[in-house]
Amino acid sequence: MRKLRTVLLALLSISLYLPSSYAASASATMNVSVQVVARTMVTVGQQPAAVEVTAADIRRGYIDLPGAVAFRVRSNARNGYVLQFEPVGGPFSRAQVQWGNRTAVVGAEGTWITRSQPETTTGLLDVRLVLATDAMPGNYAWPIRFDGNSL
Secondary structure (H helix, E strand, O other): OHHHHHHHHHHHHHHHHHHHHHOOOOOOOOOOOOOOOOOEEEEEEEOOOEEEEOHHHHHHOEEEEEEEEEEEEEEOOOOOEEEEEOOOOOOEEEEEEEEOOEEEEEOOOOEEEEEOOOOEEEEEEEEEEEEOOOOOOEEEEOOOOEEEEEO
16 A cells, blocks of 8 residues: 555656656748649540441541530640540541630541640530441441540
8 A cells, every 4th residue: 555655656756757758849830832733634525436438428528426425534634635546447538626716637646635734624516427448337336535634
């Protein structure tokens, strides 16, 4: 019992001493900087899975698909972003992609459309698929692939 009383008195005296050591205040200056990483994301809402090429399309030499692709771009890139289109193949020699007043011709090398400010926007792509001279009637996979990147 005597040991317990000694230990309790020691703990009490320590606890009375501790709060006074923590009561002091201090201040310091701290600088903080933040760098936001530019990010651009493209989400395709709808696009055809395939394109049917008919004999009439071959005689005409192209297929027009107004509003063929619906998409959304979200970008925080201060310098804007670029939509990059991959090359087309199959029975198509090239594609003319129109977004608003901008047109991109997608051929064997691919191409791009740039926007100079960060934004969140939706869009519709009007597409003209130009047929190759050796095109045959049939059902073909959708030939246009695209993605967005920050500038």
